[in-house]
Structures are given as structure tokens and as C-alpha cells.
Amino acid sequence: MNMKAVRIHAFGGPEVLSVDQIPLPQPLDDEVTLRVRAASVNPIDYKIREGSTGQALPVTLGRDVSGVVEMCGTRAHTFKKGDPLFAMLGNDRGGNAEYVVVKATELAAKPERLSHVEAAAVPLAGITAWQGLFDHGGLESGQRLLIHGGGGGVGHLAIQFAKAAGAFVATTVSAEDTVFVRELGADQAVDYKDERFEEVVEEVDVVFDLVAGDTQDRSWKVLKPGGTLVSTLSRPSQEKARLHRARGVSYLAEPNAAQLAQIGRLIDDGKVTPFVQTTYPLAQVAKAEERLENDHVRGKIVLEVSA
Numbered sequence: 001m002n003m004k005a006v007r008i009h010a011f012g013g014p015e016v017l018s019v020d021q022i023p024l025p026q027p028l029d030d031e032v033t034l035r036v037r038a039a040s041v042n043p044i045d046y047k048i049r050e051g052s053t054g055q056a057l058p059v060t061l062g063r064d065v066s067g068v069v070e071m072c073g074t075r076a077h078t079f080k081k082g083d084p085l086f087a088m089l090g091n092d093r094g095g096n097a098e099y100v101v102v103k104a105t106e107l108a109a110k111p112e113r114l115s116h117v118e119a120a121a122v123p124l125a126g127i128t129a130w131q132g133l134f135d136h137g138g139l140e141s142g143q144r145l146l147i148h149g150g151g152g153g154v155g156h157l158a159i160q161f162a163k164a165a166g167a168f169v170a171t172t173v174s175a176e177d178t179v180f181v182r183e184l185g186a187d188q189a190v191d192y193k194d195e196r197f198e199e200v201v202e203e204v205d206v207v208f209d210l211v212a213g214d215t216q217d218r219s220w221k222v223l224k225p226g227g228t229l230v231s232t233l234s235r236p237s238q239e240k241a242r243l244h245r246a247r248g249v250s251y252l253a254e255p256n257a258a259q260l261a262q263i264g265r266l267i268d269d270g271k272v273t274p275f276v277q278t279t280y281p282l283a284q285v286a287k288a289e290e291r292l293e294n295d296h297v298r299g300k301i302v303l304e305v306s307a
């Protein structure tokens with residue numbers, strides 16, 4: 001049996017994305033085949049497509065899925081056919097396809113409150129936010145946090161996790177997102193095109209950097225001594241970290257079903273809600289990636305894969 005998968009056979013622009021017919025993947029003993037209902041688009045998709053990670057080709061893109069169990073491996077007893085699940089996929093598999101095989105240990109129950117489209121917006125961005133804030137940033141209740149890029153996929157979830165954890169949250173965003181992030185709970189929204197954040201934000205315990213470059217460099221000024229600058233993009237200067245008596249770390253988010261399940265509980269408790277700006281059918285993934293890379297996107301863009 002064959003299925004549709006959006007693959008790339010060469011690095012390049014959106015035109016290299018091709019809708020291929022490939023054999024349905026079979027699960028190993030400890031894996032589960034999901035029928036993908038929705039998959040979200042992340043910056044890593046266009047970065048892989050453009051060749052910045054040097055991934056082996058051909059490759060199916062897409063690291064986020066929400067779907068239902070189609071088939072279980074002989075040792076994947078926890079799940080049964082039809083269960084609604086969501087997952088952040090490892091970098092050796094792709095969710096922009098009708099079916100995907102996922103390690104049983106990387107799957108979590110889809111939040112009941114969400115549709116598959118909404119659920120697909122959560123895993124990679126949510127796990128990245130969780131690991132950045134809590135595992136690497138050590139954020140605690142009562143602390144002060146600055147998030148750069150609070151209106152995007154990772155940022156809009158990070159704001160809500162930090163508020164649920166009892167932190168004060170300042171965030172840099174474009175003018176059109178200031179109301180959005182305040183509605184998500186941000187205490188202070190700084191229009192990065194109009195104001196210099198270091199003049200209006202002070203004494204934070206953690207900076208969560210989703211932007212890098214000059215923005216990262218200027219962030220040392222707002223950190224308390226003993227604070228932490230955490231970046232998803234580039235390793236902060238260790239020399240500047242020492243100078244400011246702070247820590248500077250970068251990291252790569254890893255699939256983590258326990259954290260995803262915890263995020264799912266916050267969602268079902270009504271404390272966190274993902275925002276999907278728009279959806280595209282799977283066949284229009286090129287348009288979706290182009291939009292995420294070049295336009296202003298609030299929250300996430302999601303691909304509708306099957307009904």
C-alpha cells in the first residue's frame with residue numbers, strides 16, 4: 001500500500017517540495033504508525049529544505065503531528081487502533097505525510113479540548129519552550145523573564161507556560177502582536193521595531209532568546225547577576241556571560257513524551273491554548289513554508305493532512 005508524502009530530493013526553495021507516492025511505513029516492535037490528521041510547520045522545515053542542516057536526501061519534512069493510531073508494533077502495548085495522539089518527531093522521520101511511524105515512547109494523548117489541527121501546533125514549539133524555560137533556564141515561580149519573539153510559534157506558548165508557573169513575563173514583539181501577547185498573559189510587551197527593550201525592561205532572571213544576533217547581544221544588560229540567557233539559535237558569548245556574572249546556554253529541543261503530556265494537561269485545564277493563524281492542505285506545504293519564512297505569522301501555521 002502506498003501513501004502521499006511531501007519530500008525533497010534536492011536542497012533549495014519551496015519549488016523542491018514534491019508530493020510523492022511512497023510505501024506505507026511499517027512500525028518496529030516499539031513503534032506506532034499514526035494516520036496523520038494534521039502537521040504543523042516550523043522554521044526547521046525550511047532550514048532543512050534550504051540545506052542548512054545537511055540532512056541525507058530524500059527526506060520527508062515535518063516534525064509535528066496529531067493523528068490516530070493505525071497500527072501498533074508488537075511491544076507498543078500502551079496504545080490501540082484509533083487512539084488520538086500527538087508527538088514531536090525525531091529528526092529521522094517526517095510528518096508531512098498521510099502516515100508516520102513514531103516511537104511509542106515519544107507519543108502523548110492528544111489534549112481532549114483541542115482539534116487535531118490545534119494539537120499539531122503544540123509539540124515541537126511547546127517542548128522547545130518547556131525545555132528552554134525550565135530545563136535550561138531553571139525558571140521558577142516569582143522570577144522575571146524576558147522572551148524575545150513572544151508572538152511566534154515557540155514564544156506564544158512560552159508566555160503561557162511561564163505565566164502558569166508564576167513568573168513575571170516581558171516580551172519583545174511587533175506592534176501588531178502587543179495586544180495578542182497581553183491577552184496570553186504577558187505583563188509587558190515591547191515593540192521591538194520602535195523601542196529598545198534594554199531601556200524599558202530590567203533585572204530579569206531569565207532571557208529566552210528566539211531571535212539571536214544583536215538582540216541576544218543586547219540582552220546581557222537586562223539580566224540580573226546569576227541570571228541565565230537561553231537561546232534556541234546560537235551559543236551566547238561565554239566571555240560576556242562571565243563579564244555579567246550570568247550563564248549563557250543554547251540547546252536543541254528533544255522529543256519528550258512526559259513533558260508533552262504535562263503540556264497536554266495544562267491545555268486541558270484551560271491554562272494554555274495554542275494559536276493557529278491559518279491552515280493549508282498538505283499539498284500546499286510550499287505556500288505554508290514560504291509564508292512562515294517571509295511573512296509576519298502569529299502563533300502557528302498548520303497543514304491539514306486527512307479528514
Ligand SMILES: NC(=O)c1ccc[n+]([C@@H]2O[C@H](COP(=O)([O-])OP(=O)(O)OC[C@H]3O[C@@H](n4cnc5c(N)ncnc54)[C@H](OP(=O)(O)O)[C@@H]3O)[C@@H](O)[C@H]2O)c1
Nearest residue numbers: 043128149151152153154172174192210232251252253296
Ligand atoms: N534549538 C531548537 O531546538 C529550536 C526549536 C524550535 C525553534 N528553534 C528556532 O527558534 C526560532 C523561533 O522559532 P519559532 O517557531 O517561534 O519561529 P516563528 O514562529 O517564526 O517566530 C519567530 C518570532 O520572532 C519574532 N521576531 C523576529 N525578529 C525579532 C526581533 N528582532 N525581536 C523580537 N522578535 C522578533 C517574529 O515576529 P515578527 O514576525 O513580528 O517579526 C516571530 O513572531 C527559530 O529560528 C527556530 O528555528 C530552535
